[in-house]
Amino acid sequence: xxxxxxxxxxxxxxxxxxxxxxxxxxxxxxxxxxxxxxxxxxxxxxxxxxxxxxxxxxxxxxxxxxxxxxxxxxxxxxxxxxxxxxxxxxxxxxxxxxxxxxxxxxxxxxxxxx
Numbered sequence: 221x222x223x224x225x226x227x228x229x230x231x232x233x234x235x236x237x238x239x240x241x242x243x244x245x246x247x248x249x250x251x252x253x254x255x256x257x258x259x260x261x262x263x264x265x266x267x268x269x270x271x272x273x274x275x276x277x278x279x280x281x282x283x284x285x286x287x288x289x290x291x292x293x294x295x296x297x298x299x300x301x302x303x304x305x306x307x308x309x310x311x312x313x314x315x316x317x318x319x320x321x322x323x324x325x326x327x328x329x330x331x332x333x334x
Contacts (some may be wrong), residue, residue, distance in 0.1 A: 226321070227328050228288030235287065247329050250287050254280060254322055261299070261315050267308030274303035280318070289325045292318065 236243045281296035
């Protein structure tokens with residue numbers, strides 16, 4: 221997967237232009253919130269609370285979309301859709317895929333800030 225599929229740099233550049241000095245804070249907030257959401261998803265891995273899994277994935281999808289994390293959006297949408305259908309058969313591997321993609325996005329965003 222190339223960098224463009226992980227991050228929409230046009231979206232990040234537009235955000236940087238709008239946010240100016242607060243752009244770094246926005247990225248750091250996204251990274252911390254995303255880390256918290258991953259912890260939450262892992263804690264819900266049993267599938268006992270489908271609505272909370274769906275809402276957490278939906279929220280993660282939205283913030284990822286706002287920052288141009290394109291593949292992360294797709295992965296979160298998959299978990300959201302499956303949670304809505306109460307399909308938790310591959311939840312652990314779906315969360316693992318989100319974790320892996322977030323690690324890539326996190327590194328790329330940190331490099332973008334540098």
